[in-house]
Amino acid sequence: MNIVTIIGIIASIGTAMSMVPQLSKLIKEKKAENISLYMLLVLFLGVSCWIAYGILKNDWIIIISNSFSFIINIVLTVLALKYKKKV
Numbered sequence: 001m002n003i004v005t006i007i008g009i010i011a012s013i014g015t016a017m018s019m020v021p022q023l024s025k026l027i028k029e030k031k032a033e034n035i036s037l038y039m040l041l042v043l044f045l046g047v048s049c050w051i052a053y054g055i056l057k058n059d060w061i062i063i064i065s066n067s068f069s070f071i072i073n074i075v076l077t078v079l080a081l082k083y084k085k086k087v
Contacts, residue, residue, distance in 0.1 A: 019072050026080065037077070040076065054066060
């Protein structure tokens with residue numbers, strides 16, 4: 001394994017895990033007032049494009065890490081919608 005691949009794996013893990021603390025906080029507090037659904041929408045668009053890019057390039061590091069991010073963001077969005085106070 002070369003250094004470029006190692007850096008790519010480390011970057012992918014960091015990016016894929018970036019929303020886990022937010023998800024954890026949301027699960028513990030059951031409050032979602034400060035979570036922007038528009039931010040999540042933009043994030044879904046970006047992650048979806050990364051997955052498509054990974055598929056086109058046949059790059060499994062990009063596909064797997066961004067698929068994990070996509071799943072985390074789906075769970076985060078579902079919980080945010082569930083826990084947002086209705087106005």
